Amino acid sequence: MPAQAYAGKECVCQLRRGICDNSCTEGMLETPFYIACLKLTGRRCVVIGGGEVGLEKVEGLLACGADVTLIAPRAGDALAAYAAEGSIRWERRPYAGAADLDGAFLVIAATDDTETNIAVFDDAERRAMLVNVVDVPPLCNFILPAIVRQGPLAIAISTAGASPALAKRMKREIAATYGEPYARLAVLLNEVRGWAKGALPTYQDRKEFFEGIVNGDPDPVALLAAGQEHEVRELIARAQRKHSASEQLAPQVSPA
Secondary structure (H helix, E strand, O other): OOOHHOOEEEEEOOOOOEEOOOOOOHHHHHHOOOOOOOOOOOEEEEEOOOHHHHHHHHHHHHOOOEEEEOOOOOHHHHHHHHHOOOEEEOOOOOOOHHHHHOOOOOEEEEEOOOOOHHHHHHEEEEEHEEEOOOOOHHHOOOOOOEEEOOOOOEEEEEEEOOHHHHHHHHHHHHHHHHOOOHHHHHHHHHHHHHHHHOOOOOOHHHHHHHHHHOOOOOOOOHHHHHHOOOHHHHHHHHHHHHHHHHHHHHOOOOOO
């Protein structure tokens, strides 16, 4: 949420200003974020709050294979269904303090209660945990960008909270540009990674091999968009033969 949206309203951050003066958001747009992709498979992640926003966060975590615990006295039908089928654990109560974060990798607070949000942030910060309080950037040590997913591809778009609407527009445009052909090419190239590591001795050799395919002529993305996967597989096979031949012709250095 843009900083100016808080001005004149009740303070929702840990500074407890009473009426927001934006002091906690100063410099946020200049903050350089370290962009990373987190591996959440099997990791305990906690979501606090059972409304529509909580549902969105739970589904995002489930899509990444996280072990999700929901803490909320009440939850919407979709969240209740996830709990009933065993996809998440639902502890039907309010947030009870730092012990609720035991063993957790990250926590997301999606409540409309300021004191709860501040408590979650403070408890997580003391444990050096990842914490995000939805729509309250000062109560976050990481932010959640808009994500375009297509097969193994994931493209993140962040405006550092300046304009979620712009991020959504960019998400639509990027999704339209980088669709199924790109995801399929990623899968096909992954199939030969093992061969490349075994057959091509240096990083530079492997870089030239893959870049030659991705940036080559004909364009593999265009071929896949036209339904010509066989031709792309042949491109890859030709590149393998070419690089294998180059390795065989390379001069052998005798040991000293």
